[in-house]
Amino acid sequence: MNPPSPDPENLRSRLRTEAERRGFTLFGVAPATEADGFGRFCDWLDRGFAGEMSYLHKYREHRRHPAAVVEDVRSVVMLGLEYSSGIGGMGYGVSPSAEAHTPYPIPHTRGRVAAYARGPDYHRFIWDRLNELSAWLMAEVPGSYTHGTCDSAPLLERDFARRAGLGWFGKNTMLIHKRRGSFFFLAALCTTLELPADEPHTGSHCGTCTACLDACPTHAFPAPGVLDATRCISYLTIELRGSIPLELRESVGDWLFGCDVCQDVCPWNIRPPLPLAGEGLGVRGTGFPIASELAQLDPVELLGLSKRDFERRFANTSLLRTRRTGLLRNACIVLGNTGDERALPALERATADADEVIAEAAAWAIGQIRQRPAPTPADDQSKSPRGG
Secondary structure: OOOOOOOHHHHHHHHHHHHHHOOOOEEEEEEOOOOOOHHHHHHHHHOOOOOOOHHHHHOOHHHHOHHHOOOOOOEEEEEEEEOOOOOOOOOOOOOOOOOOOOOOOOOOOOEEEOHHHOOEOHHHHHHHHHHHHHHHHHHHOOOOOEEEEOOOOOOOHHHHHHHOOOOEEOOOOOEEEOOOEOOEEEEEEEEOOOOOOOOOOOOOOOOOOOHHHHHOOOOOOOEOOEOOHHHOHHHHHHHOOOOOOHHHHHHHOOEEEOOOHHHHOOHHHHOOOOOOOOOOOOOHHHOOOOOHHHOEEOHHHHHOOOHHHHHHHOOOEHHHHHHHHHHHHHHHHHHHHHOOHHHHHHHHHHOOOOOHHHHHHHHHHHHHHHOOOOOOHHHHHHOOOOOO
């Protein structure tokens, strides 16, 4: 039996206040029924767009209904926690710098890191806050049960976020909020309590704009609202465990981990975010902490990292997900695309790496650099690190 909720409107209001105190700028409630986009998700899987992300196939059926997360679920509380976009000056602070490793002379080349990964691992950062909210809600209504999730359960979070009124699906498949854009993490509380639901967001505000589709370096969108992950730079640099396909390497450009192109060009992100009605004081100050030194990394430096060095350097960050193999492979690709001859000693050492994926990428990068015209002295003096 689900316990009755005492004054549901008041409980919902107080839960929202507790969520804001923990940095969640966006809040909405959706009824816990079958996910609207489950059929679309299955079609996407069947078309092979998930690539090597086999876990999506394994838990396909679980994503049909949030009961797979909480058996007697009645409501899904959707939350959004913003992070710095890198284009609007939305940083929330800087964490201590990592110890520098500079075994070789450093070329000017830098590799860009997606905005969401320029801080601590967002999973744990958000889980801690979700656990606090879950505990608070269960204490308010003894006998109820609430479970928080952020990329940790088979839930179609975007579907429930749209149903909770938090935004629409952009042509780049991102959830877009009219006042906050798309630079935010989604998280959910699945609860046995029945809370007053929000009106679902209907329609789209993308209009005839195709900026995100046109700007994608790898042409990863076969149609508006459809992402072929096997061509997406984020997939190629993070999820893919083997070698990046030859025909896509040059399009990766200087992205070392993830990609923000389709968000950076979105008009809903370029404009300054507008305040939300009733937005709590101090929400901005308790958002996601950003480490500025993670925005751009030196690929030559990365090639000097052992497995132990890599794990120590990127402990508690999202970059750990790609493992040493993936990050050093990506470093080679970035150098092949943007590096110069000063990177050759580091790349030549990397061709002897015990990991075949790294060694092959290093050999490819050497070939790319050697076939490139040598820079003139004037060109060399004018080089500067690229912005992220």
